[in-house]
Amino acid sequence: xxDAIQVTVWGEFRHEKSHEAVRKVYPDGMHTVIAKALNAQxxxxxxxxxxxxxxxxxxxxxxxxxxxxxxxxHMAHGEVKDExxxxxxQRVLDGMGLIVLHSGxxxxxxxxxxxxxxxxxxxxxxxxxxxxxxxxPSHPIANGLGPYFExxxxxxxxxxxxxxxxxxxxxxxxxxGGEIFRSGCCFNRxxxxxxxxxxxxxxxxxxxxxxxxxxxxxxxRWAAAGCCPVVRGFGHRPVPMEKLD
Ligand code: ZN
Numbered sequence: 297x298x299d300a301i302q303v304t305v306w307g308e309f310r311h312e313k314s315h316e317a318v319r320k321v322y323p324d325g326m327h328t329v330i331a332k333a334l335n336a337q338x339x340x341x342x343x344x345x346x347x348x349x350x351x352x353x354x355x356x357x358x359x360x361x362x363x364x365x366x367x368x369x370h371m372a373h374g375e376v377k378d379e380x381x382x383x384x385x386q387r388v389l390d391g392m393g394l395i396v397l398h399s400g401x402x403x404x405x406x407x408x409x410x411x412x413x414x415x416x417x418x419x420x421x422x423x424x425x426x427x428x429x430x431x432x433p434s435h436p437i438a439n440g441l442g443p444y445f446e447x448x449x450x451x452x453x454x455x456x457x458x459x460x461x462x463x464x465x466x467x468x469x470x471x472x473g474g475e476i477f478r479s480g481c482c483f484n485r486x487x488x489x490x491x492x493x494x495x496x497x498x499x500x501x502x503x504x505x506x507x508x509x510x511x512x513x514x515x516x517r518w519a520a521a522g523c524c525p526v527v528r529g530f531g532h533r534p535v536p537m538e539k540l541d
Contacts, residue, residue: 301330303342305331306354308369311498317497324367326496326503333509340516347372352380359383363520364393366512367400368496369451381405382418389486393519395512398496401457406492409485409541410459417454417475420497425472426450428495428507432466437480437491439516451497453477459492467511469494474506480511482518489522491515 307327311318322329327344334342345353347369359365365384369376381404388394388409396406401414429444454475462482467480479494493511495502502508 298339300339300341301516302361302363303331303334303340303516304358304364305334305342305344305366306346306352306368307344308347308372310372311370315498316492320538321499321501324504329503330366330368330512331487333503334513334516337513337516338379340513341445343487347375351539352376354380356383359387359392362387362392363514364395366395366397366516367403367405368397369403370399370498373403376404381408385409388488388490391487391522393488393516393522394490395515395519396490396492398494400504401453401492409483411491412460413458416457416477417452419452419473420499421452421473422449423472424450424452426452426477426495428467429470431468432464434501435464435466435482436518437466437482437511439514440510441507447500447502447505449500450495450502451495451500453479453494463490463507466491467493484522487522489519491519507538 299507305327307325309325312322331342331344334340337416361475384405385408400406407414427444427446430438430441432438451472452473452475454477457478462481464482465478469477469479481492483490495508
């Protein structure tokens, strides 16, 4: 049997401490709920790391052992140290998978890897629901999904989403207020695979949803597949492979 995929589930873990409405949904933090859901899947081992741990829980040793990192942040993006962001970026370029969740669109690491503002439209309304349409049914991240799935409560994120054109677009969301959003986007950066996934507003129980867990599990497996030993061929190459004269 192949070795288990090593996942580090990174959580900012601030809303859960300061907002009662969030604590009610995620008493031990949403990172623990995501890690538990991933640990229930065959061939995946998930651990957690949070902002307030030394080096945000993302030491060289932790990242070296991580095949896929998931990232949820919102109110404290600015507190993430630049040196840690650079460290994560380097690991992605070397082949680590990265799954950026919901408000992680404004994280330093996502902006750095995209090179754009990653800005969007948003609205939080208790009656808003969403339908996520699969736009790439043969993609591994869509494995086991129907033509669409719905979430009864989710924050609206709307276009224009200021990202580079995704290398593959797996999901597009419709919101009941009328907007649409590219909600499941794949990118390749260096040797690493990146997936942005829109659902996950902190006051809704999104990370308990069966289809959301399915997407996360598929995304972990897809992103881990990019995590191969790095073989590079950069620089001056004076000796050709074939004889030229
Ligand atoms: Zn939100």
